[in-house]
Amino acid sequence: MDLTLLLWAVANGVMVGSIYGLIALGWVLIYKCSGVLNLAMGELTLIGAYLCLTIYTFLIKIGHPLPFASALFLTLLACIVMGYLTERIFLDRLIGEPVLTVIMMTVGLMFVFRGLVGLIWSTDTRIFDPPVFSYDAFIVGGIIIERVYLWSMVAALSLWIIFYLFFKYTPWGLSMQATADDEMAALSLGISVRFVYSAAWIIAFMTAAVGGAFLGAKNGLNISVGELSLLVLPAVVLGGLNSVPGAIVGGIVIGVLQELSGFLLDPYFPGGVKDTAPYVFMVLFLLFKPYGLWGWVRIERV
């Protein structure tokens, strides 16, 4: 086997996986704070990505010097508004209701958002035109690295650092940690749980938008990008549903797994190995480690 090709698959996997890790981070945050499995995460990705594409196209038209970076920045600002509104309109009323109700709400949101995206942007594949990143790749030690992957990783890394600092050093981050740990106690100390939930949804929207924008810049944008971010599920299962570092590591592992299985198994099982491998892995993993690598193991004391 060609070692360089293998390394190439791993490197690509790490980079595309960092995007999954980013989206998974947003997902885990909602789960940690409110115990809700957000099944609409893929649709958040779609909305962010399409919004970014629209702004990008507009900026190109008026000849802005930094179209992609500015589009991404404006999209993030819009995410603050959208995350806040989504939480306030659809989820705030359900605080205190059974978790299953809230999960069904996210299923409803999934279809609504998907429908809205179809209505506004139609269902044809759209591409970032002109392409955001030039196609001439870097070559590092014989490994070919596409620019879009490299920048994805840079974006994911910088957002991780920003969120890390946010959690570690701001009172808001601390409130979120406290709420995730014990909601009742957080309330009694003067932490607004409503604020924490809004913040979680805002961050989820942001990570999804950045992830979606880069996935779209790589392959073009259509409804199936939303399905791609369903990959957060194997990623978070691997990391443990309530671990933020776990989500990041899980995302990267899933990325590598995808690339490797495509590279190693495609010759034998032509077709969609790349798409199914993460889910097969998830099933196997759950059998042996149901709490994930860093999840909280529930210990019952009698």
Place this chain on the structure above:
Amino acid sequence: MNGATASHRDDVLLELDDISMSFGKVQALAGIGMKVRKGEIHSVIGPNGAGKTVMMNCINGIYQPQIGNVNYKGEKINKLRPHKRAALGISRTFQKIELFGGMTVLDNIRLGRHMHLKTGLISGAFWKGKTQKEEIEAREFIEEEIIDFLEISHIRKKTVHMLPYGLQKRVELGRALAFDPELLLLDEPLAGLNLEEVEDMARYILDLNEEKRWKMTIILVEHDMGVVMDLSNRVLVLNFGNAIMDGTPDEVRQNPEVIKAYLGEEDLYATRR
């Protein structure tokens, strides 16, 4: 030590005005009235299921009573959410300990103090200047006063869920003190403690109420009749959501209805002591 002086002064800190609360067909509270005066320890007793914790939740805002008003310092606070009530100076501990299990003792207490930090959003976010100064002051306050007071300096760096139950109870009290509340709600602070721990905790409660540094008004929900009768200025007796009486410990002891509903079981509680 029943502070007759306190009960004669008529500055009411918290007033429950005829509050009712039901869950489906279960009437948890049926028209309860209570006046807690500044500086007193007002206990709430009653058999299990009498509505004591529901009452605490109504005061602290986790529940909002369906009928009646909760007044704090003469203002209606019915509709305020719990975090707003905490900002007004109402703090509490829980019957089942609610601590941030993964954090250290110090971090738990520090978190309690954190809502008192007042700085602008931007400087707060970037941890500069004024925020840093407040943080340092907060830390000093926490370490010197609360940890010394509760004698927990030896475990300050320990993770909370590793600690024995009695110490966890103490840490939870420490956290409730951290934002220097005026009104402290203690929901069964003695439950599950051994004799020595009960004595310590009772002493802390009394000191919090009497010492010049703290001077807290306390609402105490407790089953331990000995401690309740020793510490309280007034006692409210609940039974199945109804207030049987509200009076001094002596009055409560002599009330035949109370004896029937509750103190008849005194033997049961005496075994603990």
